[in-house]
Each structure stands twice: as C-alpha cells, then as structure tokens.
Amino acid sequence: MGQAATMRDLTRLHDVELAALAAAGGRREFGELARRHSAGVRALLRRMGADPATAEDVAQDAFIQAFQSIASFRGEGTFAAWVRRIAARRYLKARARAGALVLSPDDAPEEAAPEGAYAGARLDLDQALKGLSEAERLCVSLCYGAGLSHSEVAEILGAPLGTVKSHVKRGLDKLKARMGQETSRSAAGG
C-alpha cells in the first residue's frame, strides 16, 4: 500500500488519505504530512514561548509521536489540529520537567479593549502576543492555537479552571486592545 502510494504524487492526497497510508507504515506519506504541517506546529510552539531550537526539537518529537500513534487518528478533526495538540502537550511537559512552568495569577492591570475598535484587521499576531504575560500567552495559545478547551488547558497545566479562564480573558482583552489600536492606526493612515 505504502509503496504504491510513492508512485503517486503525494501532494495531491488529502491529509486523511496520507494518514491512512502512514498508519500502514508509509514513512514517505508521513513525511508529506510533516512537510505540510511543520510550519504551523513550529509557529504554535514559538507563540507559546519556545525558542527556535526548542520549537524545532519539540516539533520533531511531536511528529515522531504522531507517527507512532497515527492509528488513533481517525480523521474526525483535522490532522493539523491533532498534531498541534500533541506538540503543545509535549512542550508543556518538557517545561514542567524543567521546572519552568509556573502558572501563577497575574496581577498586572487589565488592558481594556476600546469598544468597537476591532474591525477584523490583519495584524502581526506574534507582535501582539509579546504584550501578554507568559501565563496569558500560554493559555491563549493553547485555546486558540492548539484548539484545547479551558478544562483541557487547566488539566494540562495543573491549574484551577478559574485561573485558566481569567488568563484567557485577560489575554484576549489585551490582544483585542492591541489589535484595535493597530486597526485604528491602519485606518487613520490608509
């Protein structure tokens, strides 16, 4: 099955087809999945606060783990979301092992979003994330980047659900405020 697929143009196959071929042992098919989704996984890890080398290492480990458990991917969600969740969990575990994961309540003052200022503008997410505390950045990235629920994030981080929710809300408000400002500047300049 795997050998037959190498004769085809792998780039034309859907992720679910590639995953099925990879589940039958197809390394080349899985390589195509890695080629498609590695940038997204790495971007998520960087947005969660990983340095470039760590992001590369964790992304590699995440894809290897994904290959080993590819049979459990049933195509119910997207492959991209599935492998992002694996990568996010691996990164958090690595940080927890290093003792670098402490999710403490943030006492920073809230940054109120200007009412109605956000109008769907394209802005630099990476730049905006820099204005968040580490806890806010992690929680927002896990919820909106890795697609985890608040409960899942709380479980992974070992933090109370309420703490996670407040970090997410505070992070969203800050992002909205920054994005709103960016939008306003774009509108004024343009």
Place this chain on the structure above:
Amino acid sequence: MRPVADEFERDLQRLFQQAEPGGWDADAFARRIEARLQRAERLRLAVLLLAGLVGAGLAAQQMMNSTLGAQLMGLFQSAVNLGGQAETAALGQIDALSFGGSSVVVMWLLAAALAGAAILGARLLNES
C-alpha cells in the same frame, strides 16, 4: 458573547493557523522526520534480531538439556549392543557430545545469527 468577540476570536483562530513569516524549510524538516523514522525502524529491527538470537540460544540450550540425557542413554545402549570397537566408537561419540556441548550451542547460535542476518538483509533490500 458579543458579536465583536466572536469575530475577534474567529480571526484569532485563523491567525493562529498561519505560520510565522520567514524562512522555514519544511522539506528539510520532513526529511529529518523521515530519517528519524528510518533510524527508529532499523533500531527496532536490530532489537528484534537480538531478541531472536537470545531466544534461539536459550531454546537451543533448553533442547540440549532436555534431550541430551536420552540421547546419551540411547547411544550407550547401542554401544553395549555393538561391543568391541563399536562400543569404543559410541563412547567416543558420548565424549564428543558431553564435552562438545558448548560447540553445539555455538553452532545453533551461528545458525540463528545467519538466519537473522538473512532476514534483515532481505528486509533492507526490500526497503531500498
């Protein structure tokens, strides 16, 4: 939830799906993943081969232990029946079996190693 929040959160999810701008060599990353998977597969084969060899060795040893006595008795009986030189020859064979036990095990191990190497070679050829 306010509509503006919905729109914002949708956009945020969309932005998170976008990769970072700048150079990211996805092809090189994919090649590294494939190489790691290949190394892992080879390591798995090597471990399986080693386990097979150990198992074959143990099996050979067990077989020798369980049947050697019966074989010796049979040989002894035939030696008694044959008498004379035949008896001497049979006893010599017993000696060879008794003291050459380790060489028989080595022979079994070598046979298992050769079989394992042949299987591994066939797998590698098939993969390449």
